[in-house]
Amino acid sequence: MTSINLxxxxxxxxxxxxxxxxxxxxxxxxxPDSGEFSSTTTVKFAVKQPGDTFLDLxxxxxxxxxxxxxxxxxxxxxxxxxxxxxxxxxxxxxPGEHSLRVVATCAYSRTGEGLHRFVDPADxxxxxxxxxxxxxxxxxxxxxxxxDLKATYSFTVHTPDDWRVIGNAAQHTVRxxxxxxxxxxxxxxxxxxxxxxxxxxxxxxxxxxxxxTLTHHPExxxxxxxxxxxxxxxxxxxxxxxxxDSDRLFRETKQGFDFYHRNFGFAYPFGKYDQIxxxxxxxxxxxxxxxxxxxxxxxxxxxxxxxxxxxxxxxxLHELAHMWFGDLVTMRWWDDLWLNESFATWASxxxxxxxxxxxxxxxxxxxxxxAWAYSQDQLPTTHPVSTDASDIxxxxxxFDGITYAKGASVLKQLQAYVGRENFFAGVRRHFAxxxxxxxxxxxxxxxxxxxxxxxxxxxxxxxxxxxGMSRLRPRFEVSDGTxxxxxxxxxxxxxxxxxxxxxxxxxxxxxxxxxxxxxxxxGERTEVPELAGQPAADLVLVxxxxxxxxxxxxxxxxQGFLLENIERIADxxxxxxxxxxAWEAMRDGQMRPRDYAALVARGAVQETELAVLEKxxxxxxxxxxxxxxxxxxxxxxxxxxxxxxVAGAQQDNQAAALIFAHxxxxxxxxxxxxxxxxxxxxxxxxxxxxxxxxxxAVIAHGDxxxxxxxxxxxAELNAVDRTSSGAQAALRAHAAIPEAGIxxxxxxxxxxxxxxxxxxxxxxxxxxxxxxxxxxxxxNQEYFAVAPQVWERLSSExxxxxxxxxxxxxxxxxxxxxxxxxxxxxxxxxGLRRLILENRDRVARIIRLRGVDAA
Numbered sequence: 126m127t128s129i130n131l132x133x134x135x136x137x138x139x140x141x142x143x144x145x146x147x148x149x150x151x152x153x154x155x156x157p158d159s160g161e162f163s164s165t166t167t168v169k170f171a172v173k174q175p176g177d178t179f180l181d182l183x184x185x186x187x188x189x190x191x192x193x194x195x196x197x198x199x200x201x202x203x204x205x206x207x208x209x210x211x212x213x214x215x216x217x218x219x220p221g222e223h224s225l226r227v228v229a230t231c232a233y234s235r236t237g238e239g240l241h242r243f244v245d246p247a248d249x250x251x252x253x254x255x256x257x258x259x260x261x262x263x264x265x266x267x268x269x270x271x272x273d274l275k276a277t278y279s280f281t282v283h284t285p286d287d288w289r290v291i292g293n294a295a296q297h298t299v300r301x302x303x304x305x306x307x308x309x310x311x312x313x314x315x316x317x318x319x320x321x322x323x324x325x326x327x328x329x330x331x332x333x334x335x336x337x338t339l340t341h342h343p344e345x346x347x348x349x350x351x352x353x354x355x356x357x358x359x360x361x362x363x364x365x366x367x368x369x370d371s372d373r374l375f376r377e378t379k380q381g382f383d384f385y386h387r388n389f390g391f392a393y394p395f396g397k398y399d400q401i402x403x404x405x406x407x408x409x410x411x412x413x414x415x416x417x418x419x420x421x422x423x424x425x426x427x428x429x430x431x432x433x434x435x436x437x438x439x440x441x442l443h444e445l446a447h448m449w450f451g452d453l454v455t456m457r458w459w460d461d462l463w464l465n466e467s468f469a470t471w472a473s474x475x476x477x478x479x480x481x482x483x484x485x486x487x488x489x490x491x492x493x494x495x496a497w498a499y500s501q502d503q504l505p506t507t508h509p510v511s512t513d514a515s516d517i518x519x520x521x522x523x524f525d526g527i528t529y530a531k532g533a534s535v536l537k538q539l540q541a542y543v544g545r546e547n548f549f550a551g552v553r554r555h556f557a558x559x560x561x562x563x564x565x566x567x568x569x570x571x572x573x574x575x576x577x578x579x580x581x582x583x584x585x586x587x588x589x590x591x592x593g594m595s596r597l598r599p600r601f602e603v604s605d606g607t608x609x610x611x612x613x614x615x616x617x618x619x620x621x622x623x624x625x626x627x628x629x630x631x632x633x634x635x636x637x638x639x640x641x642x643x644x645x646x647x648g649e650r651t652e653v654p655e656l657a658g659q660p661a662a663d664l665v666l667v668x669x670x671x672x673x674x675x676x677x678x679x680x681x682x683x684q685g686f687l688l689e690n691i692e693r694i695a696d697x698x699x700x701x702x703x704x705x706x707a708w709e710a711m712r713d714g715q716m717r718p719r720d721y722a723a724l725v726a727r728g729a730v731q732e733t734e735l736a737v738l739e740k741x742x743x744x745x746x747x748x749x750x751x752x753x754x755x756x757x758x759x760x761x762x763x764x765x766x767x768x769x770x771v772a773g774a775q776q777d778n779q780a781a782a783l784i785f786a787h788x789x790x791x792x793x794x795x796x797x798x799x800x801x802x803x804x805x806x807x808x809x810x811x812x813x814x815x816x817x818x819x820x821x822a823v824i825a826h827g828d829x830x831x832x833x834x835x836x837x838x839x840a841e842l843n844a845v846d847r848t849s850s851g852a853q854a855a856l857r858a859h860a861a862i863p864e865a866g867i868x869x870x871x872x873x874x875x876x877x878x879x880x881x882x883x884x885x886x887x888x889x890x891x892x893x894x895x896x897x898x899x900x901x902x903x904x905n906q907e908y909f910a911v912a913p914q915v916w917e918r919l920s921s922e923x924x925x926x927x928x929x930x931x932x933x934x935x936x937x938x939x940x941x942x943x944x945x946x947x948x949x950x951x952x953x954x955x956g957l958r959r960l961i962l963e964n965r966d967r968v969a970r971i972i973r974l975r976g977v978d979a980a
Contacts, residue, residue: 132517183231255413321413447469522960619646623672726745835859861894868903878918
């Protein structure tokens with residue numbers, strides 16, 4: 126048995142054996158400082174045929190296991206003691222109804238997995254929350270921890286008397302004794318274990334209500350209501366309450382309810398809808414049914430950039446979409462994880478674009494999500510959108526750019542291929558057919574085929590079962606200023622695409638579209654006869670409006686025109702596609718990194734899309750610091766980048782200036798830039814987050830020297846900012862101090878893994894801050910020596926984050942590639958091998974592009 130790393134085969138066997146009905150869970154959380162809590166679970170289930178199986182539990186101790194009233198500990202622990210990797214063995218099960226009661230003591234988490242405990246340094250209050258995806262419900266209660274064994278639940282939670290509990294269902298609270306409360310709730314709908322949630326602590330509450338209308342479609346089930354009312358709640362720590370911008374958060378949440386009720390044909394299914402901003406969260410958010418947890422960095426304590434507002438709205442709408450796709454209809458196993466995440470990513474983008482103030486959300490999607498997907502899809506470990514999920518360890522590494530961003534891009538392409546209304550009709554059929562149950566991609570595909578009348582089996586095979594990207598380029602002949610022929614060429618991985626071809630020309634000082642043609646691409650070459658005889662354009666885009674997922678190539682004339690006119694392109698989507706094409710050309714070695722940096726220097730100040738601006742500034746920084754020839758980058762490149770960012774930070778447009786200033790803190794500094802940042806952090810009127818970033822950058826640059834000066838500066842700012850975010854910023858700044866001894870101490874702490882997930886994240890960021898590379902060379906070989914131990918000792922989440930964060934990208938040498946090769950060859954862990962292989966490939970790209978730039 127492999128309870129910790131459950132395999133798909135084991136899950137299928139367990140599902141064939143069992144029907145799980147109900148969990149009754151009692152938790153005693155009255156002594157959160159003890160590090161442990163009592164967990165008592167009674168699970169009622171039916172056995173369909175004689176057999177053996179196991180119950181999942183990761184506990185410190187198991188005090189009792191009783192099946193149908195009988196003590197079965199001798200058979201539950203065959204070797205005489207409980208081991209969490211084995212769970213609890215259930216042998217000799219006979220068909221019929223059974224009741225299993227498990228009494229255990231479990232440990233609070235500090236890694237964001239299971240039941241996480243956090244003490245707020247601002248006021249000493251304690252907060253708890255759960256995070257169970259992929260399979261960590263077993264850290265809080267004994268369960269059959271797989272998505273297709275849905276059940277109902279009853280919870281009894283004992284807490285200190287100033288706490289509230291927020292969960293999947295409404296709470297009933299009574300006084301237990303003088304110092305404790307008891308909270309009870311009943312989840313009376315079938316729910317997968319990974320979607321169960323408990324948040325407990327002195328959370329601040331703000332309430333509202335959404336009232337709206339469900340649009341009925343032909344696919345809507347009989348009995349669905351017309352008018353719908355949903356109670357809404359927002360929760361956060363007391364120390365953040367004054368910063369909770371509830372009006373904006375409720376507005377954006379209600380806009381999501383409006384959009385989904387107009388298009389999904391199924392009323393919100395979970396009664397109430399709470400969003401809890403929780404500390405030390407690993408992801409952006411988690412779609413627990415009716416009880417969404419969100420990282421509380423999204424409660425902005427300083428002025429955020431526009432992109433952070435937009436990204437938060439995207440997260441809110443993403444999790445809300447999951448209430449239908451993921452929670453109401455749940456994947457049978459994790460091989461269809463992409464269905465959950467791709468759908469929610471697509472849904473959040475389209476609802477943002479059509480329902481909120483972020484009406485250029487598809488532009489942001491093209492700049493951000495697509496870049497993530499393109500990067501992931503060019504790694505040697507890329508995988509199909511619908512991919513292997515043989516065990517939980519494999520699944521944990523598939524929360525990546527393929528599963529989220531490429532999958533969402535493919536769904537956007539499918540919407541263009543079958544038509545918007547047919548696509549939504551298929552989704553509505555899927556909800557109606559599988560509500561409260563589990564489904565697979567084949568189920569969704571059938572619903573889409575029925576709605577559209579098209580055979581999608583070939584499309585699914587092309588797009589979901591293969592890896593890599595199609596490369597599309599225009600090929601044409603020009604005679605007397607017009608196109609005598611025009612075709613779109615697929616250079617790699619030909620697929621069926623629905624694309625738009627756009628022609629753009631410089632007219633009266635602006636680059637505008639003069640013609641657009643939609644066409645279905647088949648095979649390696651597709652003629653576009655509609656463009657024959659049209660005036661030749663200055664710029665040709667063969668994925669105009671970003672309908673498909675591809676690497677869009679530019680002809681030589683278009684690329685040359687782009688380098689001189691990027692800022693003149695009027696349409697934000699077309700301009701973003703050009704930014705993307707230039708970035709991918711640079712990553713492919715077809716454009717020098719220094720030329721990409723020059724392109725950004727030319728067009729960034731005029732860029733109107735603030736999310737795109739944030740992305741291209743980060744890419745320009747990477748072009749200089751990672752990919753350009755170090756000889757140029759350390760002198761002229763550093764000057765080009767710093768001058769661009771300092772100038773942008775001082776412009777009148779404050780929203781854009783903030784983006785430039787933030788990026789400057791993450792770039793290698795010139796002396797002028799360091800002086801500018803020092804003025805920022807010394808100015809008490811500067812936003813607190815920016816003051817911390819500026820101080821960290823100046824410290825890493827060495828402007829404050831070593832010894833006491835940087836420590837004093839950190840302490841002075843920390844005395845002003847006593848928040849939990851200030852405590853994390855202080856950890857980050859301290860790790861950035863340019864002393865070899867400090868770097869050694871931080872590295873050792875991270876490798877040991879004896880700190881919380883957020884402390885680890887902050888220290889890792891400071892350790893590797895720009896300008897730190899010379900002090901990190903001491904770890905060039907050591908990293909590869911300790912990586913297997915880290916992978917073995919730390920939890921999956923923490924091991925991945927630590928080994929990615931510490932990977933020696935600063936050592937872009939053939940020797941570094943050799944060290945990675947040796948570890949890849951030596952390790953027997955598929956997960957560790959994949960992680961090292963991916964990062965080795967990134968270093969190999971750095972080496973290759975530095976050669977291109979130098980040439």
